[in-house]
Amino acid sequence: MSLRKNLPEIFDQFADARKNGFIAAKALKEQNIPMVGTFCTYMPQELPLAMGAVVVSLCATSDETIPEAEKELPRNLCPLIKSSYGFGKTDKCPYFYFSDIVVGETTCDGKKKMYEHMAEFKPVHVMQLPNTQQSEDAFTLWKNEIIRLKSLLEEKFNVEITETKIREAIVLKNFERRALKRFYGLGKLNPPAITGTDILKVLYGTTFKFDRKANIDEIEALTDRVLAAYEAGEKLERKPRILVTGCPIGGVTEKIVKAIEDNGGQVVFFENCMGAKAIEDLVDENEPDVYEALAKKYLSIGCSCMTPNPNRVALLDRSIDEYQVDGVIDVILQACHTYAIETISIKKFVNASKTIPYMSVETDYSTADIGQLNTRMAAFVEML
């Protein structure tokens, strides 16, 4: 990344990472570097990294292939699942095409049943993720599943994944997490330094950059640039500060962030998968058992597929204070039961314990609801 570029260009560079990553992915395949596709943050990325593979998120973010998916999957299903399945089925996603294996987890009902069908046209491995973080048995199951994934990868790619390599990967991923945390931590600045749209561009784009070390340097350099500009007086106007939580966003669902920021709000924190949810906690580098360390970190991710799900509330609690949040928007993808049901407890927590306004919005991968989203967001911001 050239430091001579203007900040907006750098943000766009991250936004274009997904598109440009296609070529990078092809080049990697030509060098015979394995690619592991994922659909969830629960996949311990350190394992593929330890064998020199690259990891790519396959969660689709457009409605282009939904009609194709609906030939087989029910219409009343989460758009992320339908669209991801559709992209796989139609071979329209180069990342899916280049992935040597897809690793899924038993997270939500929609995904785990979808993998059964996906396995018919792609090598799929599904990790048995417990639906609770509360018991010793759940932890043991997850730790064993991580070890099982390691053996599976070793066998499939005919490599040895040593503990030393895993440790190196843990250190590298922790560096990346720290860099990303420092970057999205810019959201704490008040008046703001950057828009939520730009924060999301970087968080999303960074998942399509395959050279982890270069990626870390780019993020650190970008944060430095923003901070320097801020100290030199480049500050944004103060606006009501919004925290976005709930289902994964990215691609077409950026319409939510746009609707918030077009109507007078400023997104300062993303709690979603693409945001802090999976980045916030590091893997313990001092834990003697690497599998224990990985299991601990990944099982603690506060997704609504966990019951109960106290870690989501704990992260919200902390970030609402640290980011001086004025209001919370909970994004629910249509037919996502776990997040939809959890809105009740999140609303109660935000309204009663944090005494700030909360609104949940249900949306899908179409652009049909942009008018309604604008009205809702404008009304929400007027309320603050």
Added chain:
Amino acid sequence: MKIMGIDSGSTTTKGVIFNGTHVTHTLIVPTSYNPKSTMENLQLALHKLSGDDEHIPVYTTGYGRDLLSSKKQSITEITCHGAGAAFLNADTTTVLDIGGQDSKVIQLDVKGNVIDFLMNDKCAAGTGRFIEVMMRTLHKDLLELDDLVTSHTPVKISSMCAVFAESEVISLLAKGIDPGDIALGVLDSICERSAHFVKRLNRDAPIFFSGGLAQSKSIKISLEKHLGVPVHTHEKAQLVGAIGAAVIGYRKLSASRL
């Protein structure tokens, strides 16, 4: 100082002039295929009514709120309905507005500020459109609703979807069921649905009911039955959005002139 408030809804466009204490002039016209020109015509007509030579600042709300180029500012219908309801009835803490193509519940604090809201804008069931379609199927005018249902027994309408409910009404008519019984059934069905909607936000406080349907006594009675709390309305309840826009506009302009 005078302020004009215009609420550009999907079915009707409403306008009021507010002088800081009273709503002095009001106008309701059907929204045409061109909501922008409907707003412009309404603005002209209201201005004429007021007999003023000077320009009256306009604040807009509703679906077409951003269309009027001469507006001072646009404000969402949520905020305006809240402010309008609090102006018409100072004790209001919960507003139910059943509009032509959406419905909303708004919760207010004691000062009349919006603290929470819900909107249904995905489905015609639970909106004014539902009753409009059913009345058309019954070949009756919406204004006759109260006369039509008085001393009738409601038939159960089981379809929640406006399209299916229309077929249901047609088959009930074919069976020779009295149109008054059917109309009361339709009305009961939308009120039951609206009551569930209100209960998602409200904890047993009286309701201020606004929107075009608030003109109907029978809808108010049915809502009270389903909600189990008093339902208040106002002769100007259809104008509540426009009144809210004018009241907020008045506050904003007064504050900026201090």
